[in-house]
Amino acid sequence: MARNIDGTEISRVMRAEMAQQVADLQAQGVTPGLSVVLVGNNPASQAYVSSKTRACETLGMKGQTLHLPEDVSTEDLFAAIDRLNADASVHGILVQLPLPAHLPYKAVLEHIHPDKDVDGFHPRNAGLAFVGDPRAFVPCTPAGILEMLRREDIPTRGKHVVIVGRSLIVSKPLASLLMAPGPDATVTITHRHTPDLASFTRQADILIVAVGKQNLITADMVKPGVVVIDVGQNRVEDPGSPRGYRMVGDVDFDAVSQVAQAITPVPGGVGPMTITMLLANTIQSARQALQARAP
Numbered sequence: 319m320a321r322n323i324d325g326t327e328i329s330r331v332m333r334a335e336m337a338q339q340v341a342d343l344q345a346q347g348v349t350p351g352l353s354v355v356l357v358g359n360n361p362a363s364q365a366y367v368s369s370k371t372r373a374c375e376t377l378g379m380k381g382q383t384l385h386l387p388e389d390v391s392t393e394d395l396f397a398a399i400d401r402l403n404a405d406a407s408v409h410g411i412l413v414q415l416p417l418p419a420h421l422p423y424k425a426v427l428e429h430i431h432p433d434k435d436v437d438g439f440h441p442r443n444a445g446l447a448f449v450g451d452p453r454a455f456v457p458c459t460p461a462g463i464l465e466m467l468r469r470e471d472i473p474t475r476g477k478h479v480v481i482v483g484r485s486l487i488v489s490k491p492l493a494s495l496l497m498a499p500g501p502d503a504t505v506t507i508t509h510r511h512t513p514d515l516a517s518f519t520r521q522a523d524i525l526i527v528a529v530g531k532q533n534l535i536t537a538d539m540v541k542p543g544v545v546v547i548d549v550g551q552n553r554v555e556d557p558g559s560p561r562g563y564r565m566v567g568d569v570d571f572d573a574v575s576q577v578a579q580a581i582t583p584v585p586g587g588v589g590p591m592t593i594t595m596l597l598a599n600t601i602q603s604a605r606q607a608l609q610a611r612a613p
């Protein structure tokens with residue numbers, strides 16, 4: 319039976335460490351501040367945004383939401399981001415995705431000043447991360463997965479990591495981080511056009527799945543002793559639960575748990591780590607702002 323990799327508990331430990339870092343910064347006159355830009359009224363986005371700003375507050379950081387109407391123009395959104403770019407009390411800016419279709423999301427993400435781009439989606443940060451420059455803000459989900467493996471003492475050196483999915487937000491930066499000196503993994507990326515997916519997933523020592531399809535990975539698709547990281551977040555109807563739905567990942571958790579060595583649950587695995595790394599990036603940004611101010 320697989321060991322549960324408890325992202326909530328790892329996050330609790332990390333956030334306690336980070337609260338001390340926030341207190342140290344405050345003693346030097348800086349309170350790390352995160353501004354989240356939310357456009358429209360997508361309920362899932364609203365829930366994600368409020369959990370991010372709430373997490374900030376529990377650490378003594380400033381977390382604020384800028385809520386803009388669904389039909390906001392590109393110009394008005396850019397102007398709002400400009401104001402946050404210029405505000406010295408804001409160290410991190412995040413635009414919650416997905417944006418309404420009329421907004422050019424790539425241009426919007428590029429409008430965030432790279433020094434405040436704590437999501438790490440700006441091309442400058444993506445490039446810095448790709449070349450292994452420590453000034454980069456690394457996207458939060460890949461950073462959280464690496465941190466989780468490190469804190470769980472799961473070695474990556476020489477291991478075959480198979481990633482399912484090729485997104486810019488998760489899989490591509492994760493592949494680049496894992497193959498770099500240090501983690502030293504051998505990485506295979508698969509995606510929707512990969513034929514015979516199981517022939518790849520069965521080779522994995524560590525299998526990371528970031529697709530968004532319930533039960534994509536079944537027990538016959540993994541080798542015994544694999545470590546499974548399930549990034550997927552899928553909403554399934556559940557009339558018995560208070561909200562009428564529950565979240566599941568991309569992996570058939572119960573069956574794969576019988577075969578794997580360790581596995582992340584959904585919820586309570588990668589999700590909390592993502593928010594924790596967002597807080598870490600915002601603290602890093604506040605620290606860099608303080609250093610830049612020093613004579």
Ligand code: NAD
Pocket residue numbers: 459482483484485486487488489508509510511512515528529530531534549550551552588589590592
């Ligand atoms: P995306 O839609 O950008 O990418 C999905 C990827 O899956 C694509 O690269 C596609 O090629 C691949 N794919 C689709 N069908 C496939 C199949 N049958 N076989 C193999 N590959 C297939 O998604 P994303 O933004 O990377 O998110 C993926 C999932 O992870 C979603 O469920 C999302 O909600 C979740 N997510 C969770 C967190 C977290 O913090 N837990 C963070 C980001 C994303």
